[in-house]
Amino acid sequence: MDTEIAGLKVPLGGGSHVAEASVVHDRAQSRCSASSDRFRSIAEVARDLGLNDGLLGRWVADERRRLGAASQTGQEPLTAAERDELARLxxxxxxxxxDIAFLKKASAYFAANHQR
Incomplete structure (x- = not known):
C-alpha cells in the first residue's frame, strides 16, 4: 500500500518508518531549498507538501543549525548521503x-581458567 506525500509515492506498512520518514524529509528538504519557497511561510510550504507545519518547522530549524555550524567552521555542510553514511559508521x-568489550571479558575468563 502506497500513499503520496510531498509528490512522492511512499510505501506504508511493512516497511521501515525511519526510511519512509527519511525519504519524505529529503523530498521536503529539496523542495524547501527551492528559491521560490524561501519567501513563503513554513505553514504554507507544509500545507503544499502535505506535512504537519511543526514537523517541517523542526526540519527547517535543524537545517539552519547544520548550515550555521558548517559556516562557522568554514566547511561545506554534509549532504544527506554523507549524513546517512556517518550515522551508519x-x-x-x-x-x-x-564486540571488543565482550572479547576482552571472554579472553580474561579463559586466561584465568587456563592457568588453574
Whole structure:
C-alpha cells in the first residue's frame, strides 16, 4: 500500500518508518531549498507538501543549525548521503566496541581458567 506525500509515492506498512520518514524529509528538504519557497511561510510550504507545519518547522530549524555550524567552521555542510553514511559508521563503531568489550571479558575468563 502506497500513499503520496510531498509528490512522492511512499510505501506504508511493512516497511521501515525511519526510511519512509527519511525519504519524505529529503523530498521536503529539496523542495524547501527551492528559491521560490524561501519567501513563503513554513505553514504554507507544509500545507503544499502535505506535512504537519511543526514537523517541517523542526526540519527547517535543524537545517539552519547544520548550515550555521558548517559556516562557522568554514566547511561545506554534509549532504544527506554523507549524513546517512556517518550515522551508519557510528552505529558500526558502537557495535564493534561492544564486540571488543565482550572479547576482552571472554579472553580474561579463559586466561584465568587456563592457568588453574
Amino acid at each position: 557510528r552505529r558500526q563503531v558502537a557495535e564493534q566496541e561492544k
